[in-house]
Amino acid sequence: MQGEPALPADFQTLPYANPDAPQGGTVRYCVFGNFDNLNPVIVRGALTTARGIWFDKEFGNLVFEPLMQRSPDEPFTMYGLIAKTIETDEKRSFVEFQLDPAAKFSDGTPITPEDMLFTVRMLREYGRPLYANWLRPAVKIEKVGDHGIRFTFDETADRETPLLIAGLPVLPEHAFDEKTFEQTTLKPVIGSGPYVIADVRPGQEITYEKNPDYWAKDLPIRKGMFNYDKIVIDYYRDTNAQFEAFKKGNCHVYPEGDPNHWRTAYDFPAVRDGRVVKESFESGAPANMLGFVFNTRREIFADRKVRKALSMLFDFEWANKNLYYGAYKRTGSFFQSSELSALGRPASDKEKALLKPFAGDVDPDVMDGSYAPVVTDGSGSDRKVLRAALKAFQEAGYELKGRRLVGPGGKPLSFEILVQSPEQAKMAEAYKSTLSRLGIAVGTRLIDDSQYQARKDSFDFDMIIGAYSASLSPGAEQVYRWGSKSNDINGSFNYAGASDPAIDALINKIVTARSREDFVAAVRAYDRVLISGYYVVPLFHLPEQRLARWSFIQHPEKTALYGYQLPAFWRADAGKN
Structure with a gap:
């Protein structure tokens, strides 16, 4: 796409492979x-x-x-x-x-x-x-x-x-x-x-x-x-049984994504005597975007102002401290920790030119690089954040009546988070706890893989926990995730139901970029539009594998x-x- 391949035409092996590796077993x-x-x-x-x-x-x-x-x-x-x-x-x-x-x-x-x-x-x-x-x-x-x-x-x-x-x-x-x-x-x-x-x-x-x-x-x-x-x-229906299989040697490799588990679960004989090794690996790839995904096809999530207010109410600081031993970092960009991310970077002249036709699609703080996800005091009930979120809801026509947050039509705000694993349920419950403090009624529903797939493929949900893999080479796959063309295609990854001319135009700029400079500018502008759309409540990522x-x-x-x-x-x- 850009530049020359890293390896010569007559390369003999890949740099990360061992051509003399033992074969068998x-x-x-x-x-x-x-x-x-x-x-x-x-x-x-x-x-x-x-x-x-x-x-x-x-x-x-x-x-x-x-x-x-x-x-x-x-x-x-x-x-x-x-x-x-x-x-x-x-x-x-x-x-x-x-x-x-x-x-x-x-x-x-x-x-x-x-x-x-x-x-x-x-x-x-x-x-x-x-x-x-x-x-x-x-x-x-x-x-x-x-x-x-x-x-x-x-x-x-x-x-x-x-x-x-x-x-x-x-x-x-x-x-x-x-x-x-x-x-x-x-x-x-x-x-x-x-x-x-x-x-x-x-x-x-x-x-x-x-x-x-x-x-x-x-x-x-x-x-x-x-x-x-x-x-x-081997397949396991229970993560505890899965890990027990690893401990017994019935499973030889265990990628670990739970920092709490990484910290507390590896004090067993095979680790102590060196038969099991724990390792961390650096990755140059952007962190994946993991988050609560709004289905904007639902009337309650069609208003960007409502999504923005809801995005303020995930208490990352509390969850990170109490559930994950402080191991996670907050995600704020769809290309986190890479040169493609817009976080902490004012828009360049090239980006401003790309975004000029869509001036209303990007929040000022996202444009000038000062945006960051809300930071709480870690108490689980930060009153300052709750007041700011309530003000954001009021700007969208909501008001607090008694103990319920009520919309413009007099209907209380309520929705369901669909989850497919106990770990996802734990995240949902943490979010639910904060939402309840503003009178928002949230239900969580844990279902099996087949049901979850069917409902996700047909967009039959209010909110799910979605993971969007990130790379240094975003391209046409973004149409399938965020493009208007995929909005109504069952089985697509456009879980949020995004349909925005700005997104479509910037994806086109990404895939037609001829120089690295133009490519980076297009991706950063795209990142700004996605962030400002509040399609996802960003969660967190580990800084290493x-x-x-x-x-x-x-x-x-x-x-x-x-x-x-x-x-x-x-x-x-x-x-x-």
Whole structure:
């Protein structure tokens, strides 16, 4: 997208991989939840698809692979995988991939342009909305020679479009039945990746075994990666049982996101004698945006003034001290802790020019860089903050009548927070406690994964706790999260129901930026509009990644820009289970 790749054309291995890593052995992962589907690209079962098959940022793409592999060490760079070469023009009006003649699926069937044509058809007709959005600019897709496939784009394409196409999975036409493609399945799928699905215990466990004939095992992009012979992912419905499995050695790696747990739960024999290691990793990526998401399709949240007032009432200081031992930092930006964030930065001249047509969309304090989320005294009932929030509600036409906050139509303000785990319920209860002090009635509802997915996909909620992954390379995926086009598409990530011309215009500026300077200005302006929209009550983030592992699981010395990469880990005692 911008500049040159970090690695030369003749690179031999990735900087964060160990090409001499021992090969073999079994790794066991443990995850919270359930699964009832093995097709990762369809809308159904989006939240209950088995982990690791495809598009898994933690475990990697074990079964399906893209045409080109994104590097977690660079924001905007991809390297060839199934595609041996890529060609495009200055205008990015087309992209042509020549497939590696050696590329094949795990059953030995060669990968052909026909497989890519089939993939495009399935993704457009039955895939998640994200894929249809990526493919929308492609007006012509054709086979070129024996191994080539060419995508021709219309005027809606941008500079990122070829990269999005390069990131699509390649599905085997011979292994799928088009008539049943959109249905969930527990039949092991076939892909071109380093592993095959060896065993499935629905809802409990999925086992992957390395394909000894994996076609790409000697490519530089794969050396030192995917080092285990077998990967087992166990599912747990209870986080306590999940951690007990780790303590007993039935799970070998435990990514830790709970600072309270990190502080108090690791005083057991295996930690004391060194068999279990606790580690922290630095990441150069922006912190993810975790927060209470307003469904602005609901009348109660349609008014930005109401959302702003509600955003003032999460007492981070109390929650951080009493629930999390002070381990978290408050999140205020959608690109927190990076050069893309608008926090603490006055708008540049370039940003002001971009925002000029939308002057009313950005609050003055967000524009001049003085904005920060409300800071309380940590008491859980900061009267100064409560008075300020009440004043904000009054500006929106609300008033306190007795012990209830009542809207312009005389209706008391009340809503429900939908949650899917006990940890989310804990956050919701902390928020609920403060809201109740202003006479706002809030209910919390904990439901199972399947129900939660169905209600989230159809936007059947008042408020949820959402997590928006952040990166140094935001692009077309933002349409799917915040763009007007995704506002009414079931299954999209536009949970908030955002539909704002300013957002749409700035996403377009991001994806068409030609220089780094223009790109940064566009993202910061975009950040200012999202912050000022109060679509989310920002929660918090950890300043580092935390991981516990059994000592026989080891990793390279170098950490990628985006943090540790589990596919680069290995067993020191390879050959043992």
